[in-house]
Amino acid sequence: MRTETAKMRNIGISAHIDSGKTTLTERILFYCKKIRKIHEVHGKDGVGATMDSMELEKERGITIASAATNVQWSGHSINIIDTPGHVDFTIEVERALRVLDGAILVLCSVGGVQSQSITVDRQLKRYNVPRIAFINKCDRVGANPYNVKEQLIDKLGHNAVLMQIPIGLEDKHEGVVDLVAMKAIYFDGHEGETVRIEDIPEVLKADAEAKHERMLDAVSMFSDELMEAVLEERVTEELIHDAVRKGTLSQELTPVFMGSAYKNKGVQTLLDAVVRYLPNPGEVDSLALDLDKDEQEVKIKSDSEAGCVALAFKLEDGPYGQLTYIRIYQGSIKKGDELHNSRTGKNFRVGRLVRMHAGSMQDIEWAGSGDIVALFGIACASGDTFVQPGLNYSMTSIYVPEPVVSLAITPVNKKSADNMTKALKRFVREDPTFQTYVDPESKQMIIQGMGELHLDVYVERMNREYQAQVETGKPEVAYRETITRRADFDYTHKKQTGGAGQFGRVVGHIKPLAEGNYEFVDEVKGGHIPREFIPSCNKGFQSALAKGCLIGFPIVGIKVTVNDGQSHPVDSSDLAFQTAAREAFKQAYMKAGPCILEPIMKVSIEGPSEFTGNVFASINKRRGVIVSAVEDGTFGRVDAEVPLSEMFGYAMTLRSLTQGKAEFTMEFRKYGRIPENIVEELKAEYEKTRKDSASKKHRSFKV
């Protein structure tokens, strides 16, 4: 079945843990006839809610990974992307938010706007996602949706407008009054499946009238037509819906709905609101990067006839192989089509195209622009862009930053070791900033990533999803060494005492290279170094870069120029010139003002502005430089550049400094020079470990 773009919605359901998000999703699936039976999140039947596809989520009753599912509601096709509710799972969150066009912000009518609601709302705002609010749990003791609406205004700065009022609260919660149609809505039947529309009960009439007027006042700001109609007293439901939609799409209005998912109240009316007020994919601007034009931004259009551009936003290992969830931004995909992966440069054929429901799937022949579907058995990584061959677009920058933190992990037993391998293989594919290798010296498995928290999440997931228990070492920063001035070298490698001799001489200089890690320039004239040995010199220099003399980290930013040398007709060899180059580098390196570089992170901290002072102080304490501070009413954001080595444990510090109300994100910014006093510490530490390992080796020889 082909759905036109205007009848498509890609939405997320965002909320803090325990506001009833999973229950709400479950009810949506039920009313859209995707499931036949309702299971509870903490249900006793052992099945759990359907959207929770990961074990961990089933166990905790929360949702971490994003699964997409498709439902149909009044002639519209809605893809629900289950966004992670936990703040720490950044990559998952960012990817899920990227593919959303709109969101339902779920709030608890008792708990109201909590710090985590603030976080999810900020994330949605950052990605310009229009949202509608649903105040859930109106059946609970202490429920007060009016209070929550005020909190939406005060704490989140939303222009929140009630579209409904409750008919009874707590155990007397029966349904809602629709303030547009001015009708009472009840949800009958065992599972609330029958919607009954009645006149507004007498006791609520006056209140409903007053709130209807207030809603009209707020909403008419978005439509001149409605404003005129209000003055001329010829308001229609259609005009109100149009105005609410306009306000919602511009993110200047948040219509507020309410009910109780658990008691099956208000879910169908919420679905009506999704269809009415949230944007279709054609109403959202999307940008791609043209890889042929140095990643220049190009606008892509939601048109099924144009060349295909799709983003792989989620990989999932299922019982039948790897599933790749994609969002089609432009063009369409047909079974059997050939697509091009713009990261790997490889083409592949679409074997199976499926539409997903959390646990099951349905084969389809075709999917159009704006849709979210899944491909089967495609070798790719999360974040890859698939395009029609001939287009060279990417939805994300293909430059992946080098990892800046590493952590040694050791499985506790054989079973964990096997499981760990499986888990790592998957994580590496999912997340390009996560890498692994085996340390040749310690033979330990090392995982690398963009921060302490980043690695912690994977260690936790290894344990939870793969039952791989590992012991972790201390996180280590990926330092680099470089030089600050030019230095000359003239080195002769000579070993001519019996047997096959070795001879090679290299002359030239090294100097700092502003951009890039390494450059080799050959200026040898007159064949003083024979042509065939020039690559040997290059290789020798490169091997010297692997481990610097200061603290044993890789050397970057070096330009090597070789301009003279000498060879021997018999004793010169590839190996002799490699050795000569390596030693020549060592000779020049210490004269070239070597220094240590450390990763400097761009840290953004967001939270209530009352804590800004604490945040400033914490940055200052960590050798950080505050770049900017932005204040917008009660909220503030501080951007700073802080050395990564100082950021360990910052999540905890920030939590305690701000009563858990602030969050931070961190990304690699640049490598910067380390102050002298810290250089000495690092050198001393390096010397100590070197001596320790030397004495260990010595002892093992004795044995």
Added chain:
Amino acid sequence: MIKAELIKRSPLRILEKAIQGGLGKGNIGVLASRKGVGKTACLVHIATDKLLQEKPVIHVSYSSHVDYIINWYENIFKEIAKKRGLESAIEVHDEIIKNRVIMNFRQDGVLTKHILKSLEVMIRDGQFAAETLIVDGYDFSQSSPEDLRNFREFAERMGLEVWYSASLKGDEPLFDEQGVPYMLEKFLEEIDVLISIGFKDEYVRLTVVKNHDQPAPGELPLKLDLKTLLIAEDK
């Protein structure tokens, strides 16, 4: 040219000389012009000159995004470095940005009281020993002399000199006979140095209208180079 020489030969020394050796701590200076004449360029040049002298600067902006302001600083620094052939420009750049903080507020959303508190927090808790405060995009037409007085008291207490930009609005004439913009007349008591920027004979020129308690020297031998957007000597 090395940094010390560059500071010494900066055209801003001419401005300083004209206003009794500079604005001075606890004082308020205002650069006034119509929109789009070059106030932000002048402010950023003044700020960059302070940064080169290793004097920390807080740049408060009401209107623009942080990235936009950072771009201004990058461009002005690049032009200065290029024009004067500054040695080790990259190192100098990396060094000076450590002394610069940009703070962005919404004038309609955040009260002056609150802004001053945030600034104090930055100076005290952030241990950022600012000497100069640059305030760009402050809407004088929405403000009152009391508001400016609060800034002044803060500047006195914290030992700051404060440079404002004022965007002049409305119909001609904008200035009275003394050259004081009508829009700023009610603020004049709180302002120590007032400089108007405007086109004259195809150049953007700077004119000192108020000079502390001394007679104003009038038009300065300075112009805004429209190509580089730097304040330059008018030879």
